[in-house]
Amino acid sequence: MVVDRHPDRLKLVEEIGAIPIDDSKVDPVEAVNEMTMGLGADNGCECVGYQAHDVEGNEHPNMTLNRLVQSVRFTGTIGVVGVYIPQDPGASDELAKQGEVVFDYGQFWFRGQTMGSGQAPVKKYNRRLRDMIAGGKANPSWIVSHELSLDEAPDAYEHFDNRDDGWTKVILHPSGANA
Template sequence: MKAVVYEGPNKVSVKDVPDARIERPTDVLVRITATNICGSDLHMYEGRTDFEQGRWFGHENMGEVIEVGGAVQKVVVGDRVVLPFNVACGYCKNCERGLTNYCMTAQPVKEWAGAAYGFADMGPWAGGQAELLRVPWGDFNCLRLGEDADERSSDYVMLADIFPTGYHATEMAGVSPGDQTVIYGAGPVGLMAALSATIRGASKVMVVDRHPDRLRLAESIGAIAIDDSKVDPVDAVLEETMGLGADNGCECVGYQAHDPQGVEHPNETLNRLVRSVRFTGTIGTVGVFIPQDPGAHDELAKEGQIAFDFGLHWFKGQRMGTGQAPVKRYNRQLRDLIAAGKATPSFIVSHELPLDDAPDAYEHFDNRDDGWTKVVLRPGDSS
């Protein structure tokens, strides 16, 4: 089968690799019909992680079931399914508590928890930027889709990661009807957080970024765009909230946050959120932060530490939730919103391309080139 193979920093290629196959009775084999390039893939693409050369990416996956293991009872051949990026067993202590983002079975390092397809330090699971994907614990991990699965695949594929992740940010932030919510980052996850805040009834959603194409997308769903290359975003939020600050906020950037000049400041969005959110407000952090970052520009960040304004955070009595999203906690409800026409997450999609175009797509997406807001790869399509 063909797959998008990591060759080293800033280089991927489309190569033939061994076919994915059923390995255990609980496995499901999926022919991939849509797989997204994620902002998290760019951390690995740029060489900022220990992702091994020769492995292939892809944790936002959707497709058609073409084979099932002998112990699979629910999923059948022909089902259209979308796969949570979390690989989860369904029966460990964390999975039983609904924390499939921290499965203890799928992660082979016993001191760690959490696994994902095609992701650094998250188990041996192959990615789905390929023609086929092996799905372990298939009955648990497959979310079956309705008759409109192919027609609305650009919406449903967002259920693999970014739509539930954006929703998780608003859940941790406690967004409620009437709230004023600020979101730092208008990448795909930030835009999904903005959409989720709107779905949850926020009266005002403010989105901070500096890329005009992304800010236009935020405005297209009714959010207030704040360009931090032109104004101080904290001042702008305070002006929008009568000087009190937002009720809650979401961090959707992560450790590679940088200023308009391109200099990295991994603490910038977190500290701006502390200043932007009111006393006793709540912050949800889904941007990726990692325990070690050898490629960082300062010594603290190299050790996974950042200079966080904890004193002000404590003084303001704020709360913060962190971590990856437990996709299965939200994906059924969000699927049904899509099916009912209440949510159209595909508004962020800028390019739908065949798998062979992945190297060029990675380069454009990594450069944040204008108009490259979200890429869906379609194995089997031709250029």
Template sequence: MWRAASAKNCQRGFTGFCTIVNPGFAGGAYGYVAMGPWRGGQAEYLQVPHADFNCLPLPAGDVFESDFAMLADIFPTGYHGAELAQVSPGESVAVFGCGPVGLMAAYSCVIRGAAAVYAIDHVQERLDKASEIGAIAINFDDGDPVAQIREMRGGDGVDKTIDAVGYQAAAQGSSAAGGEQEEVPNVVLNQMIDVINPTGIMGIPGLYVPSDPGGVDEGAKRGSLSINFGRLFEKGLRLGTGQCNVKRYNAYLRDLIAAGKATPSFVVSHEVSLDDAVDAYDKFDKRIDGYTKVILNP
């Protein structure tokens, strides 16, 4: 009965919250946060657990190979952010974070017909990628992103917001003595509350964890963050959270790619061999040499 009850999540399309394959940790199948029971797929060959359910058929040929590679994670996750925020045609959206998922979230908002998409980050190569798809780049090193957006909009805020950063967020002026920016895990959530218009919807695909031993304070170590809930309530805001249910989206996104309506591979900056993966990961982690997204070719 336990297994049958737990399987309801997957049966209802909530594959991101499966509790069968890794009991006690919703969604922890392939390595989400707690590193699940199976190793990753970056190898010459791999086995796919529950392949009858998990595999996605693709059209023959390699024309869209790089685009289809984005279906494994970041394109569905970015789209999930837009879905959580219920982005509709003609709306304005602020996307916090221009890493791979943030860029896909901004791109998904464009695909869904948003009239204005503001992409917030401080890594110039990422902001340049956002500009390529028609988003309005906001560098938070130039000042408070909320103030920048409101100035551009004549004092108005935005209809929807998306957090593609999560608990490892940093803010303007948060650099430590060594030059690296310190974590300010609640900064994006509060900026979203500040910049969104009343009755707006906040989508939060960015990762937050129930415990973080390296947290900046005792609350953060327990997964507790300080946000302006009074302001959130006053504005009548709604929010959607949680990791992506990839199977809910990837077949539809595959068809968008095959129809020439989506090209998520724009985010790819480098294609390297598996032998060069360690160096590529290091550069991506340090956000240097333009490493925005890397494809590994075994």
């Protein structure tokens, strides 16, 4: 199950065989719990970070974390790969400005969940993943929406940051030539 509200990304979710949940149309906690007979997902992954926001566009840095606590089963695991920074002067509230979020620790503790977080250990996996791609065992290119020259990076970043339709992942080619 993948929660999102952008039609282009929800379409990709379906294409890889996952279940899309459009949180602009349904409560994602209720949807996950309904699909799991009230048990919750075995595991959940927070991939948004401090920029999580509601359907109206209001920033809620803790929204995804707290929704995961409610939709992951008792003793389940939550991974946090979304970016949370120590300080965000432009944040929506005073806590977030200090890199803090209101987290439902009581419910997290009661459910006996575990959480792992931090930046991906790229050096631990990069050679193995490269070999899987080269050997045809993994094909991550399905997520790439654009291949552009390095000169086009500012425009591409703006589209990606705005979550414009069809901008999922961008590959930049320093030489300007598309692969």
